[in-house]
Amino acid sequence: MKKYWRFGALITIILGILGWLAASGINESKTYYKTISELKGLPSSELSKRVRVTGDVLPGSIQRAGTAVKFTICEKEHNQLLSVVYTGRDPLPDTFRDNAQAMADGRMQPDGTFHASAIAAKCPSKYEAKPGGGGKVQKPLNINPPSA
Amino acid sequence: MEVLGALAILFAFCLSIYAFTGSIVGIVWKRPYLQKSAERAVIGVFTLVTIASGILVYFLTTSDFRLAYVAAHSNRAMPVMYKFASWWGGQEGSLLLWSWLLSVYSTVVVWTNRKRHTGMMPWVVAVLQLTQIFFLVLNAFVEPPFHVLAVGRGVQAMPDGQGLNPLLQYWMMAIHPPMLYLGYVGFIVPFAFAMGSLITKQKGDAWIHTTRRWSLITWGFQTTGVILGAGWAYAVLGWGGYWGWDPVENASLLPWITATAFLHSVMMQEKKGMMKVWNMVLVSTTYFLCIFGTFLTRSGFVSSVHAFAESSIGYWFLGFLAISVSATVILIFRRLDYLKSETKLESVLSRESSFLFNNLLLLASAFAVLWGTVFPRISEMVTGEKITVGAPFFNKVNVPIGLCLLLLTGVGPLIAWRRSSWESLKKAFRWPTIFMVATIAVLAVAGIYHFYALISFGLCVFVTVTIVMEFWKGASAIAARTKANLVMAAVELTHRNTRRYGGYLVHMGIILMFAGFTGAAFNKDTTQDIKVGDKLSIAHYELQIREITSGSNDNYTWQRASVAAFRDGAPVGMLFPERRVYVMSQQPTSIVAIRRRLNEDLYLNFAGMSETEAGHALLQVYVNPLVSCIWLGFWVVFFGTLTCLVPSKVKLAYARTEVVGVYEKKTTLAK
Numbered sequence: 017m018k019k020y021w022r023f024g025a026l027i028t029i030i031l032g033i034l035g036w037l038a039a040s041g042i043n044e045s046k047t048y049y050k051t052i053s054e055l056k057g058l059p060s061s062e063l064s065k066r067v068r069v070t071g072d073v074l075p076g077s078i079q080r081a082g083t084a085v086k087f088t089i090c091e092k093e094h095n096q097l098l099s100v101v102y103t104g105r106d107p108l109p110d111t112f113r114d115n116a117q118a119m120a121d122g123r124m125q126p127d128g129t130f131h132a133s134a135i136a137a138k139c140p141s142k143y144e145a146k147p148g149g150g151g152k153v154q155k156p157l158n159i160n161p162p163s164a
Numbered sequence: 165m166e167v168l169g170a171l172a173i174l175f176a177f178c179l180s181i182y183a184f185t186g187s188i189v190g191i192v193w194k195r196p197y198l199q200k201s202a203e204r205a206v207i208g209v210f211t212l213v214t215i216a217s218g219i220l221v222y223f224l225t226t227s228d229f230r231l232a233y234v235a236a237h238s239n240r241a242m243p244v245m246y247k248f249a250s251w252w253g254g255q256e257g258s259l260l261l262w263s264w265l266l267s268v269y270s271t272v273v274v275w276t277n278r279k280r281h282t283g284m285m286p287w288v289v290a291v292l293q294l295t296q297i298f299f300l301v302l303n304a305f306v307e308p309p310f311h312v313l314a315v316g317r318g319v320q321a322m323p324d325g326q327g328l329n330p331l332l333q334y335w336m337m338a339i340h341p342p343m344l345y346l347g348y349v350g351f352i353v354p355f356a357f358a359m360g361s362l363i364t365k366q367k368g369d370a371w372i373h374t375t376r377r378w379s380l381i382t383w384g385f386q387t388t389g390v391i392l393g394a395g396w397a398y399a400v401l402g403w404g405g406y407w408g409w410d411p412v413e414n415a416s417l418l419p420w421i422t423a424t425a426f427l428h429s430v431m432m433q434e435k436k437g438m439m440k441v442w443n444m445v446l447v448s449t450t451y452f453l454c455i456f457g458t459f460l461t462r463s464g465f466v467s468s469v470h471a472f473a474e475s476s477i478g479y480w481f482l483g484f485l486a487i488s489v490s491a492t493v494i495l496i497f498r499r500l501d502y503l504k505s506e507t508k509l510e511s512v513l514s515r516e517s518s519f520l521f522n523n524l525l526l527l528a529s530a531f532a533v534l535w536g537t538v539f540p541r542i543s544e545m546v547t548g549e550k551i552t553v554g555a556p557f558f559n560k561v562n563v564p565i566g567l568c569l570l571l572l573t574g575v576g577p578l579i580a581w582r583r584s585s586w587e588s589l590k591k592a593f594r595w596p597t598i599f600m601v602a603t604i605a606v607l608a609v610a611g612i613y614h615f616y617a618l619i620s621f622g623l624c625v626f627v628t629v630t631i632v633m634e635f636w637k638g639a640s641a642i643a644a645r646t647k648a649n650l651v652m653a654a655v656e657l658t659h660r661n662t663r664r665y666g667g668y669l670v671h672m673g674i675i676l677m678f679a680g681f682t683g684a685a686f687n688k689d690t691t692q693d694i695k696v697g698d699k700l701s702i703a704h705y706e707l708q709i710r711e712i713t714s715g716s717n718d719n720y721t722w723q724r725a726s727v728a729a730f731r732d733g734a735p736v737g738m739l740f741p742e743r744r745v746y747v748m749s750q751q752p753t754s755i756v757a758i759r760r761r762l763n764e765d766l767y768l769n770f771a772g773m774s775e776t777e778a779g780h781a782l783l784q785v786y787v788n789p790l791v792s793c794i795w796l797g798f799w800v801v802f803f804g805t806l807t808c809l810v811p812s813k814v815k816l817a818y819a820r821t822e823v824v825g826v827y828e829k830k831t832t833l834a835k
Binding site for chain 1: 532557
């Protein structure tokens with residue numbers, strides 16, 4: 017019986033350490049997904065959370081100011097706009113341009129702008145848009161995609 | 165012709181239903197002719213899916229843009245290789261590839277086992293065909309590849325297609341999906357045999373012996389696929405890394421982890437008759453994770469930068485998974501009596517226990533990766549808030565697990581079966597430990613204080629020494645007897661027991677890869693906006709942009725920076741990072757320039773001309789030590805896997821306790 021206790025103890029220790037590491041890893045890197053309207057509705061006490069917010073880049077809104085990049089993303093369903101200031105180190109992804117679906121990762125500032133430390137962008141037309149779904153910018157000429 | 169393709173898929177669907185029902189009815193009512201005809205139907209399915217795939221490929225290579233799929237994933241200016249690769253460039257085509265590979269594997273299984281396992285085979289065929297039916301349903305009704313673009317009343321071709329996603333126009337990416345699929349789909353075969361053996365209440369390990377090679381080959385394909393994906397990310401995506409814990413990457417890694425655990429734990433069953441239930445669980449888990457991975461990448465279940473579109477296809481996958489998981493769980497529970505362990509664990513210090521902990525750690529890692537990947541969805545379901553976890557979570561859990569596994573890689577093969585004493589352990593590990601401590605001391609003196617990196621390098625040396633010692637011991641014994649030189653003796657040694665020494669080679673490759681991963685602790689990078697002609701410096705490199713040139717061809721327009729690199733003041737050559745804008749998709753893409761050396765890579769990404777200051781170029785520079793070790797390590801793993809597949813010259817009789825009547829009596833008495 018003694019050896020089973022040993023195995024049990026060892027396994028418990030290993031799993032315990034891993035569980036603790038996992039929990040602290042989650043706490044360190046957790047990021048909330050919010051839509052623009054949800055973000056604007058947050059009480060001020062929760063504004064300091066790290067948030068990922070997604071929206072379509074408003075055409076013509078991308079401005080560069082030194083190393084920072086300013087642009088506006090919009091949530092079509094609720095007609096909400098959010099101005100984002102990107103201050104990250106990496107150049108913006110290739111897929112980031114007008115109308116692209118962009119995800120900004122950062123924190124809300126008291127002045128109502130969103131400071132992003134990372135931007136990911138999904139080019140609207142590539143890797144296939146939703147069949148017949150909205151947000152498709154580059155339709156193949158005059159043709160509608162086959163509805164599924 | 166597109167009608168023929170669609171018809172071929174439909175017929176294949178009907179035929180695979182026939183093959184499924186035929187084998188089950190055949191075995192339940194004991195009608196051998198039905199079983200035989202079901203097996204022939206499998207070959208029929210293969211022929212039909214091949215025809216459908218052939219037609220799709222024909223359309224792609226001849227640029228027939230009447231087809232929606234061709235128009236969306238190919239264009240005229242693409243090289244033929246990428247036109248062909250468009251087969252798996254989109255949802256519909258890649259699902260067809262899945263079906264096709266499965267039909268190929270099923271045919272090979274039917275052919276190679278035509279005279280073996282007559283009792284089990286109909287069930288194997290049934291399991292394979294059930295999966296085939298599922299994928300053919302997707303091909304025929306949910307994501308049909310032969311949609312014709314109808315404009316008005318007639319069928320009209322578009323002048324040109326949109327082209328394959330530029331990011332995918334890279335040789336590694338062209339072969340990455342088929343490799344990964346070969347690995348994913350291939351694991352269905354061991355699973356099918358496992359289920360066949362459960363259903364027919366087989367006592368022995370016939371399924372393990374039959375599928376040992378399959379598991380190894382498909383594991384090799386999975387490894388190749390995952391590494392190709394990492395290599396592609398490194399060489400194409402331009403962020404200087406090869407692994408970002410993106411859901412899609414995780415999806416490809418998950419079955420690999422459980423497959424690795426399976427490859428290790430089957431040894432326990434083969435040699436000791438232990439862990440039988442566990443192996444069933446592992447082979448099923450791997451199979452489900454393969455399906456789950458396909459589901460993750462295709463359904464938009466978790467958001468990922470490079471996932472396919474959101475679509476209703478996810479419900480089909482969930483349904484299929486729910487049914488097959490519950491069926492498997494019920495089956496395993498009902499057969500628990502046939503899966504009794506023949507021996508028991510005797511000591512914490514034993515080979516058995518090292519396998520046990522190897523499996524525990526691999527599974528913990530798989531669970532952590534799975535948890536982190538689906539965490540946004542789980543948190544949304546539980547708390548209503550979508551929360552995502554990033555790379556820090558994955559690294560925090562997986563780095564210690566990786567290091568423990570590395571340690572086990574060195575300890576496991578040297579520790580005795582059943583039980584080992586501290587004395588023998590001290591003897592076996594004296595030299596590896598001395599080398600490990602020496603390495604850590606030297607590195608610390610050289611100024612490396614990164615805790616994990618020190619441990620990792622130390623362990624790499626530890627394991628390397630154990631492996632070298634193993635080869636040395638065996639080879640010098642042979643050399644002494646045959647008077648051959650040591651190298652020849654080592655080859656002879658490997659040939660005598662290919663699985664053991666091939667396995668050591670695989671371990672060696674993994675160690676090289678770990679060394680490569682550890683290099684990431686010393687990465688340096690900078691992003692600078694510099695004028696043409698100016699210099700920037702990073703680590704011991706200096707870079708000077710000499711000029712920017714531009715041009716265009718049918719497929720894309722390009723802008724290229726000519727960068728002269730100096731290392732410690734001495735010129736080391738020119739690098740040409742490039743930026744392309746593809747004509748059809750208007751998508752800009754970076755073509756990075758990498759100076760690859762074994763000790764470190766110099767990695768340049770030309771991010772375009774500055775928009776604020778004229779004549780300035782935006783340059784991202786990364787210095788990544790040891791990355792090449794990862795790719796080198798892969799080749800060693802590959803070579804080691806091939807070695808394992810070579811039949812051993814000497815058939816070793818396992819020191820295995822066979823099941824005998826007395827033992828069985830005991831267990832019944834114990835009840």
